[in-house]
Amino acid sequence: MNSSQQNYDINAILKLLPHRYPFILIDRILEVEPGNKLVALKNVTINEPFFQGHFPAEPVMPGVLLLEGMAQAGALLAYLTDEDMIGNKLVYFAGLDGVRFRQKDTFGDCNEHSSYCCN
Numbered sequence: 209m210n211s212s213q214q215n216y217d218i219n220a221i222l223k224l225l226p227h228r229y230p231f232i233l234i235d236r237i238l239e240v241e242p243g244n245k246l247v248a249l250k251n252v253t254i255n256e257p258f259f260q261g262h263f264p265a266e267p268v269m270p271g272v273l274l275l276e277g278m279a280q281a282g283a284l285l286a287y288l289t290d291e292d293m294i295g296n297k298l299v300y301f302a303g304l305d306g307v308r309f310r311q312k313d314t315f316g317d318c319n320e321h322s323s324y325c326c327n
Contacts, residue, residue: 233277
C-alpha cells in the first residue's frame with residue numbers, strides 16, 4: 209500500500225486515532241511511508257489552552273505535549289502500516305530514554321528545528 213499519495217486531514221485522522229479535543233495533537237499528515245516514516249503537522253496558535261499557564265509571559269509548548277504529539281504520529285504510522293489494527297487495537301506510549309529538548313517550541317514556530325513545522 210502506498211499511503212503517501214493520500215490526503216490525511218483532521219477528519220481522516222479522527223477516524224484513525226481515539227484522541228479528541230483538546231488532546232488531539234496532529235492536524236494533518238504531510239507524508240507517510242507505511243512501516244517506515246510519517247511526517248505530521250500540528251498548528252500551534254496562541255489560543256491553545258496550555259499557553260494560559262505555561263508560561264503567560266513567555267508561552268512555551270510543554271515538552272510532554274511535544275512527546276505526546278510524536279506518540280500520536282507513531283500510532284498513526286502503526287495504523288497506516290497495518291490497517292487491520294484500526295478500530296481493533298490501541299497503540300500506547302510505553303516510554304522514552306534519554307530525551308532532550310534543544311530548544312523551545314511556541315505558537316507560530318516554523319523553522320528546521322520545530323517539531324510542528326509545515327515547511
